[in-house]
Amino acid sequence: MDLELKGKRAIILGGSRGIGWYTALLLKQEGCSVALCARGAEGVAQAAERLQGVGSGDVYAQPADLTDAESTRNFVQAAISALGGADILIHNASGFGVGDTEEDWRRSFEVDIMAGVRAVNQALPALQQSGSGSIVFVGSMASQYHFGRPPSAYGPAKAAMRTYANELAQTYGKDGVRANVISPGAVWFPGGSWDQRKEENPKFYAAVEKGIPLGRLGTGEEIARIIAFTASPAGLWLNATHLAADGGQVASVD
Ligand SMILES: NC(=O)c1ccc[n+]([C@@H]2O[C@H](COP(=O)([O-])OP(=O)(O)OC[C@H]3O[C@@H](n4cnc5c(N)ncnc54)[C@H](OP(=O)(O)O)[C@@H]3O)[C@@H](O)[C@H]2O)c1
DSSP states (O other): OOOOOTTOEEEEESOSSHHHHHHHHHHHHTTOEEEEEESOHHHHHHHHHHHTTSSSSOEEEEEOOTTSHHHHHHHHHHHHHHHTSOSEEEEOOOOOOOSOSHHHHHHHIIIIIIHHHHHHHHHHHHHHHHSSOEEEEEOOGGGTOOOSOOOOSHHHHHHHHHHHHHHHHHHHGGGTOEEEEEEEOSEEOTTSHHHHHHHHOHHHHHHHHHHSTTSSOEEHHHHHHHHHHHHSGGGTTOOSOEEEESTTOSOSOO
16 A cells, blocks of 8 residues: 655654654655654754665754743744645654653643644644645553553643644644544553663563553554554544554553
8 A cells, every 4th residue: 555655744743762763764764754853962863864865855853842832833843944844743752741740740731732732833834735734643542541550640641632633633624634643552662661661670561561462562663654654645534533552452442
């Protein structure tokens, strides 16, 4: 199947490593021009270098802090200028507010919600012009399932993201702009949070693996494929959707 991604212009918020990086790499392999940001300048430069020469299309990479309104808007605007427009916006970064402090809540709200709102509002004219505009939010199964941890900002912020995506989809569908949320379950990749848990607490990691019907955690590449399909013109009839990309980890129908 042709995903019809060749020549599309994709902006990724949080793309220097992990799921955002695998998504950037795949989109570039599929012929997209890709713009990405992250806070760490070194990670951004390395990601840009690794993307050069992959597939076709251009690369634009700039350090930006998504807790900062100006930094977020500047990155998105510069990305649109560099790529000559935007067809795809992927909000992948998270504030990871896995605690219950004011700082956890503030960071989760700023990154998971406000950075998404700011980026969408900045990119909307370009996405409307695209004719195949697509917004993908990377959520979490913590938006609907209690994993047994104490209350924290993380799940509620991801749940709010889902409502926002639906509002965008309902409002801007008429302009050909879709909005969807992909919620990964536990995802392993080298250097990621589950790689760290595997190292620190192998028993817990093994128990999580055992609880997933496919017998292992998902990978960054597997989540990237789901994001790429959803973002692509081939995924056109996915709109206002929440997709559980968890290999059946959460044992419920909704
Ligand atoms: N991994 C999993 O098992 C899993 C499971 C469910 C959901 N998810 C979701 O998937 C998404 C990606 O997770 P991941 O595990 O791939 O994360 P990760 O490995 O920590 O990568 C996050 C990326 O976002 C960037 N970033 C983080 N905070 C930022 C900020 N304030 N401003 C700009 N860039 C920022 C990071 O670079 P810098 O640190 O240099 O800024 C990095 O490039 C998140 O939304 C997460 O909630 C992941």
